[in-house]
Amino acid sequence: MSLSPQTAENADNRFSNTFLRLKKKLERGVGEAIADFNMIADGDTVMVCVSGGKDSFSLLSILLALRERAPVDFRIVAMNLDQKQPGFPADVLPAYFESIGVEYRIVTEDTYSIVRDKIPAGKTTCSLCSRLRRGIIYRVAREIGATRIALGHHRDDMLETLFLNMFFGGKIKAMPPKLVSDDGQHVVIRPLAYCTENDIARFARAMEYPIIPCNLCGSQENxxxxxxxxxxxxxxxxxxxRIESLATALQNVVPSHLADQRLFDFQGLTRDTVVSEGDTAFDPPELPAPAAEIIHVGSPRAPSVGTST
Structure with missing residues (x-):
């Protein structure tokens, strides 16, 4: 059977030097994030939430690739929530999971009807949809014995959330690479924390994932x-x-130079108080290395899932 010109071109792209460099870059970024934040340990069961979008498809592929050469043994279970959106192609993800040989779990819950019933027409559905989805994800994680829940949020998502909270929520708060779930029962990880959306999009196009759009809220982006x-x-x-500098700033917080009294004892400050930087706020800022030299935003490296020792 002959391949169509487009299919043949994409197949060639997956063996090109450009694609292989991109693949290596993404795998290195994920491996370093896993090491920096101790995301995955020996014996973990990692439930990878796959929505059908480019980010979660890419996350699953990269974790499967890293597991092949990881110094630790961990189980991967792909999980998809079918929210009964009209026209949702329920056969696509099971077929894809079976084609790559990954263990998977498909969960069907009609959250679409609940959201449509509760949210007035024209209003953003994201908040309620996310809460319902999280509750189901936590339940399924318990059922399969998952010790980690992996989400496909990347560096751009984290920065967008930082500014959303600053501009509209009055908080300096972003998406952390690792956190405890709302119910206190699970550890949620974001292994794509060092990866850019642009790189992920390029990777996904070359991989030709069967992307499934979100018809519930995709047309009314927040x-x-x-x-x-x-x-x-x-x-x-x-x-x-500038974006690289912002991403680096997420890991270089100086509480004594902000104004949160819960993080620094301003009332008790005296001349004898030891602080990390003193009055350097009046000095010119220390600029990061040129963008071309910045590979990731992380601390000195420990051996990681994606690197050899």
Whole structure:
């Protein structure tokens, strides 16, 4: 059977030097994030939440590739929640999971009807949809004995959330690479924390994943997040290195130079108080290395899932 020109081209792309470098870059980023935040340990069961979008497809592929050469043994279970959206192609993900030989679990819950019933027409459905989805994910994680829940959020998602919380929530708060779930029973990890959306999109196109759009809220993208994304994309275009600097800042917090009294004892501060930087706020900022030299945002490396010792 002959391949169509488009299929043949994409197959060639997956063996090109450009694609192999991209694949290696993403695997290195995921491996380093796993090591930096101790995301996966020997004997873990990692439930990878696969929505049918480019990010979760890529996360699953990269974790499967890293597991082949990881210094630890861990189980991967792909999980998809079929929310009964009209027209959802229920056969696509099971067929894909079986084609790559990964253990999987498909869960069917009609959250679509609940959201449509509770949210007035034209209003953003993301908040309620996310809460319902999280509850189901936690339940399934307990059922399969998952010790880690892996989500496909990447570096751009984390930065967008930081600015959303600053602009609209009055908090300096982003998406952490690792956290305890709302119910206190699970550890949630984001192994793509060092990966950019642009790299993931390029990888997904070459891999030809069977992408499934979200018809419930995909056409009414959150207006505030859309504004933040446009702002960050503009900075990336006009000011090379700025996004890398912002990502680095997430790991370089100086509580004594903010104003949160829960993090630093300003009332008890005296001349004898030891602080990390003193009055350097009046000095010129220390700029990071040029963008071309920045590979990741992390601490000095420990042996990781994605690297050899």
């Amino acid at each position: 207006a505030q997040r859309k504004q933040i994304k446009a702002m960050l994309n503009g900075w990336a275009r006009d000011y090379p290195g």
